[in-house]
Amino acid sequence: MNNKGLFITATDTDVGKTEVAAALAAFIKSKSEHENVNLWKPVQSGVIIGDPNADSYRLLHGSGLDQQEKDIATYTFPKPLAPWVAAKREGKEIDFSVLVEEGLKRLENSDFLITEGAGGLIVPIAENKTIADLASELKLPLIIVARAGLGTVNHTCLSISYARTMGLEVKGVILNGYLNGNDPALKENITMIENFGRVPVLGKLPWLDFENEQGIDWTARRQQWMNLIEKHLDLKLLF
Numbered sequence: 001m002n003n004k005g006l007f008i009t010a011t012d013t014d015v016g017k018t019e020v021a022a023a024l025a026a027f028i029k030s031k032s033e034h035e036n037v038n039l040w041k042p043v044q045s046g047v048i049i050g051d052p053n054a055d056s057y058r059l060l061h062g063s064g065l066d067q068q069e070k071d072i073a074t075y076t077f078p079k080p081l082a083p084w085v086a087a088k089r090e091g092k093e094i095d096f097s098v099l100v101e102e103g104l105k106r107l108e109n110s111d112f113l114i115t116e117g118a119g120g121l122i123v124p125i126a127e128n129k130t131i132a133d134l135a136s137e138l139k140l141p142l143i144i145v146a147r148a149g150l151g152t153v154n155h156t157c158l159s160i161s162y163a164r165t166m167g168l169e170v171k172g173v174i175l176n177g178y179l180n181g182n183d184p185a186l187k188e189n190i191t192m193i194e195n196f197g198r199v200p201v202l203g204k205l206p207w208l209d210f211e212n213e214q215g216i217d218w219t220a221r222r223q224q225w226m227n228l229i230e231k232h233l234d235l236k237l238l239f
């Protein structure tokens with residue numbers, strides 16, 4: 001496995017990969033010896049560059065890294081669909097070999113590269129290629145972001161199991177978005193995932209109330225996430 005980066009995947013779309021990837025990038029940049037930390041989103045869909053909801057936009061501002069938004073994502077498609085079909089709807093296709101070459105080049109040019117997938121692992125990006133195939137070609141270890149509540153044990157263990165069939169190393173699971181840190185079900189979910197998935201749960205992150213924000217103070221948000229990562233995640237397994 002390549003120890004120069006991490007591939008952030010999840011049990012589903014909308015689970016928090018972008019939030020976690022941006023926060024981890026900010027944390028690694030500020031707290032580790034890695035100088036040239038970069039983020040990469042091979043393919044994003046349902047957005048356009050410059051849209052504040054775009055993964056590339058939120059990765060850039062959420063991490064505070066010195067990158068250009070247009071350089072963070074390689075492919076961007078407007079339809080909120082699986083990348084393969086989002087491209088087809090535009091009369092385009094994703095060239096898997098281009099993504100692999102791009103990923104290897106970015107790994108070469110980074111001290112540490114955090115790559116964010118799209119949706120979960122078995123998400124089609126080309127006729128016979130998925131997000132898992134890309135992670136596998138890049139030999140990047142996975143972080144699996146998972147929901148914190150009921151249903152997550154099955155989804156997470158299925159993702160771990162599939163990662164193993166693809167020869168991928170799962171560095172750990174991050175449960176994201178819990179509402180009540182004292183809920184015994186949270187601790188029980190962690191125990192079941194570690195017991196049946198046989199990978200560490202690196203920690204849990206709370207659901208933050210962004211709704212009441214009047215505009216986003218990205219510096220404050222970055223600091224909030226870094227504090228939470230330092231407090232809640234056991235990162236010594238990561239780097």
Ligand SMILES: Nc1ncnc2c1ncn2[C@@H]1O[C@H](COP(=O)(O)OP(=O)(O)OP(=O)(O)O)[C@@H](O)[C@H]1O
Binds near residue numbers: 119205207209
């Ligand atoms: N812990 C959290 N607290 C508050 N909001 C969160 C948290 N985690 C995720 N969100 C919000 O939930 C939504 C989905 O999160 P995010 O975009 O990170 O998912 P994703 O897994 O990257 O999705 P995709 O598969 O589209 O890349 C976003 O609006 C994000 O800001």
Ligand SMILES: C[C@H](N)[C@H](N)CCCCCC(=O)O
Binds near residue numbers: 044080083118
């Ligand atoms: C549009 C969304 N936000 C993601 N970019 C793509 C999610 C693809 C999920 C495919 C699937 O598992 O059904």
Ligand SMILES: [Mg+2]
Binds near residue numbers: 017
């Ligand atoms: Mg995302």
